[in-house]
Each structure stands twice: as structure tokens, then as C-alpha cells.
Amino acid sequence: MKKEENPLDLNKVIHERIRLGIMSALSTRETMTFTELRELLNTTDGNLSVHARLLEENGYIKSDKKFVERKPLTVFRITAPGKREFMDYLAKLKGIIRQSS
């Protein structure tokens, strides 16, 4: 039997809709605020928090909390390893498409 690309081989941290969205957006814009990401990904506060935390725990993104005009503001930034993992993920998607065509 031909060896198939194992679907589990895809980076599970990235392979989820919201997290994939966060990584795609941050790899383009480098930094975005919590509110901007929530609007862009059309999700809820809670949902974004959960997924962003998971990405942060894996070192793919960094968050920075500060106060601007007395309002709390969270800014997310992609890290160098995060960028690398995202590029790897894209390369794997491409590989899977190649194999299945």
C-alpha cells in the first residue's frame, strides 16, 4: 500500500479554524489587537481568548496587555517560531494536495 500523508501529521496547534485564522492574520499584519482579531475572525471574546491562549502556550504568538486611555488593550504578535510553524503548515497542505491529485 502506498504510504499516505498522515492527516495527524498536520500541526494540531494550528489546524483549527480560529487558530488558523489568528496565525494567517498575524503572519500578514505581525501585530493586531484583540478587538481587531475578534472582528476579523467573526468570533466571540471567549472563543478568541481560549484559542489565542493555546497558541501563546505553544510559543507561536505573544500577547501584551496594556492600558491605553485607561482602557485595557491586548495586542497579539506572531513569534519567529510561530511564523516558521505556519509556513511549515502551509507547505504540508501543499504536499497533501499534490499527493491526492
Place this chain on the structure above:
Amino acid sequence: MEREEIIRNIDYIKEIVESSNRYTNLSGLAGIFCGLLALVGCAASYFLLGSFSLTPDLIQAKLSALGILWLIVFTGALSVQIGLTIRKAHITGIQPWTKLSRQIIFALLPSLLAGAILTIYLFKYNQFVFIPGIWILLYGVGIAASGMFSILAVRLLGWAFIITSLIPLFVRPEYGLIFMALTFGLYHIIYGLAVAIKYRG
């Protein structure tokens, strides 16, 4: 892994990357201010020259005053642009100096440099009348190039400058000042308003 699912994922990435452009650090307010500043510069040039139609003799007579005037306008516009971009970045909490802003600036720089070189060249050969057209053209080229890293409004602004520059370059060089007011003044204001409304600030 289904092929369809992968394709859906790729479409999703594409969609997010494209729409993340929506969040721009560009300040629309800065566009409006620069436009107004350019109008002031054109009005002041008009009062200096006493006429809208440029002739080499007329320009030569007021050369140093015009030079200083436009240097002030450029420095003012640049400071407003930098100041307001930093201010907007501060409000949104996003870093003003990112890879993206570097790309935008480095795409703009060569054509501005070319504009400065051609200005000196035209001075050398007493072809002052073409300076407005050259400024409009090369500024437009720079803006259109840097727009490749930014929102559509920037690219449109650049192309509007490029197309308009053909008139002062080929048809009516003596009315260069009016076309400066139209492009650097009015086009900037329209662009600034559009950006301010669409991207909040």
C-alpha cells in the same frame, strides 16, 4: 485528510490574509492635513508669483522664496504624516514600525529620490516649468508602488497622480501650480476622507 477540506482551509487563509488589510495604520487625518498644507503651499506660491501661469522668468525671480516655501511644505507634510501615524498606532496599540511599514516606505523612497534628482536636473537646465509635473508623476509612482503593500485607496491615489501628471507634463506645463493644488491638495483630501471614514481615523 479530504482534498476538499484542505482547499476550504486554503480559501479561508486567503480570505483572512486579504481582509486583514482592512486594519491599516495609515492615518486618513494625515492625508487631509497634507492636502490642506499643499493647498496653502500652492496659494502662497500664487501670491509670490502673482500669477497662476508659470514662466521661467517669473520662477527665476522668486526662486529662493519658492524653494524655501516648498521645503517647509514638504517638511511639514512629512512631520504630520509621521506624527499622526504614530498617534494612530498608539491608539490602536499596534506597533508603528513593522515589516509592513518598512516595505511601504522603501517602496516609496526610490521614486522620491528620483523626483529630487530630476528637480535638480531641471534647475540646472532652467526647465522650472516641468517641476510640478515631475513631482506629481514621481510622487504618484512612489505611492502606487507602496500601495502594493497597503490598501486599495493608496494604489488608486498613486494612479490618480500618475494619470493627472500627463496634463502638466505634455499639455499645460504653465498651469503646473493648479495641478499641484488638484493632486497634492484635493486628491490627498479626498483620499484622507475616504480612509478616515472607512478605517476609523
